[in-house]
Amino acid sequence: MSEELRDRYIALIKEVLQFSLWPQPPRPIESFEPLIPRPSRQLALRVLRGVSGLLRPWKLLIARDVQPDPARLEQGEVWPWPNYGETMLGPRRMDNLEHCVRTVIEEEVPGDLIETGVWRGGACIFMRAILAAYGVSDRTVFVADSFEGLPTPDPETPADRGARFHEMKDICVDLESVRENFRKYDLLDDQVVFLEGWFADTLPSAPMEEIAVLRLDGDMYGSTMDALENLHPKVSPGGFVIIDDYCLEPCRAAVTDYRARHGIEDEIVTIDWAGVFWRRPG
Numbered sequence: 520m521s522e523e524l525r526d527r528y529i530a531l532i533k534e535v536l537q538f539s540l541w542p543q544p545p546r547p548i549e550s551f552e553p554l555i556p557r558p559s560r561q562l563a564l565r566v567l568r569g570v571s572g573l574l575r576p577w578k579l580l581i582a583r584d585v586q587p588d589p590a591r592l593e594q595g596e597v598w599p600w601p602n603y604g605e606t607m608l609g610p611r612r613m614d615n616l617e618h619c620v621r622t623v624i625e626e627e628v629p630g631d632l633i634e635t636g637v638w639r640g641g642a643c644i645f646m647r648a649i650l651a652a653y654g655v656s657d658r659t660v661f662v663a664d665s666f667e668g669l670p671t672p673d674p675e676t677p678a679d680r681g682a683r684f685h686e687m688k689d690i691c692v693d694l695e696s697v698r699e700n701f702r703k704y705d706l707l708d709d710q711v712v713f714l715e716g717w718f719a720d721t722l723p724s725a726p727m728e729e730i731a732v733l734r735l736d737g738d739m740y741g742s743t744m745d746a747l748e749n750l751h752p753k754v755s756p757g758g759f760v761i762i763d764d765y766c767l768e769p770c771r772a773a774v775t776d777y778r779a780r781h782g783i784e785d786e787i788v789t790i791d792w793a794g795v796f797w798r799r800p801g
């Protein structure tokens with residue numbers, strides 16, 4: 520593949536994974552879940568879903584039309600989460616991921632690529648696509664998730680006290696759906712390995728020796744700390760560590776605690792309103 524074609528493929532798949540080439544189609548009310556379900560909204564939703572169900576025989580449905588604000592999107596803020604996109608990273612963090620994966624390939628930094636916290640799998644699909652575009656066959660993309668959403672907060676972890684991510688049904692994407700998303704892009708093969716389960720259970724025995732790109736997107740203190748404790752020591756010299764949720768206080772606290780405990784002083788670089796990354800010394 521020519522370099523021009525390679526770069527066009529990477530640019531195109533990046534847009535498609537974000538569903539950013541088209542306006543967001545309205546979302547059928549049957550599949551819409553409020554982030555933090557309030558009883559009054561639940562009742563309204565039940566009524567609307569019932570009516571929508573009655574309309575189905577006529578191929579009609581009730582749908583919710585919410586478009587992202589272009590100015591906020593430009594700053595990397597993806598809200599509401601995409602109805603049909605495969606990732607909620609937004610343009611800036613996708614650009615950053617591209618930069619990190621291209622750099623480790625071009626500079627031959629050894630190791631595999633992993634994301635802890637994948638939702639619909641879009642960021643991992645993007646990493647696999649970049650490997651394919653460069654014809655890299657000796658690196659694996661590890662896809663780590665419970666595939667059932669976030670855990671209930673551990674009472675032993677004060678920073679996660681009161682967290683309600685586990686109530687968000689929209690964040691639960693099962694393993695078969697994520698596999699199917701890889702398949703859609705013709706990127707499901709033996710260079711993709713799924714680590715299914717809670718990070719605390721799967722990451723201690725994660726079957727890779729070296730990591731070139733470690734991308735953390737688990738939102739909570741516990742999820743961030745589990746990933747750092749188990750995977751950061753495997754990051755190769757010159758490898759990248761990306762923290763998607765640095766904007767969230769519990770995640771930032773886990774990063775601060777881990778770095779202090781292990782004496783890590785690599786410069787923290789801001790990606791956008793939410794994410795940061797650092798590079799291990801080469």
Ligand SMILES: C[S@@+](CC[C@H](N)C(=O)[O-])C[C@H]1O[C@@H](n2cnc3c(N)ncnc32)[C@H](O)[C@@H]1O
Binds near residue numbers: 608665
């Ligand atoms: C914000 S979403 C990830 C978004 C994704 N990176 C993307 O490209 O859109 C957070 C994900 O982390 C997973 N998660 C969070 N904490 C976890 C844990 N302790 N163990 C396993 N999965 C976890 C959730 O299931 C969810 O899929």
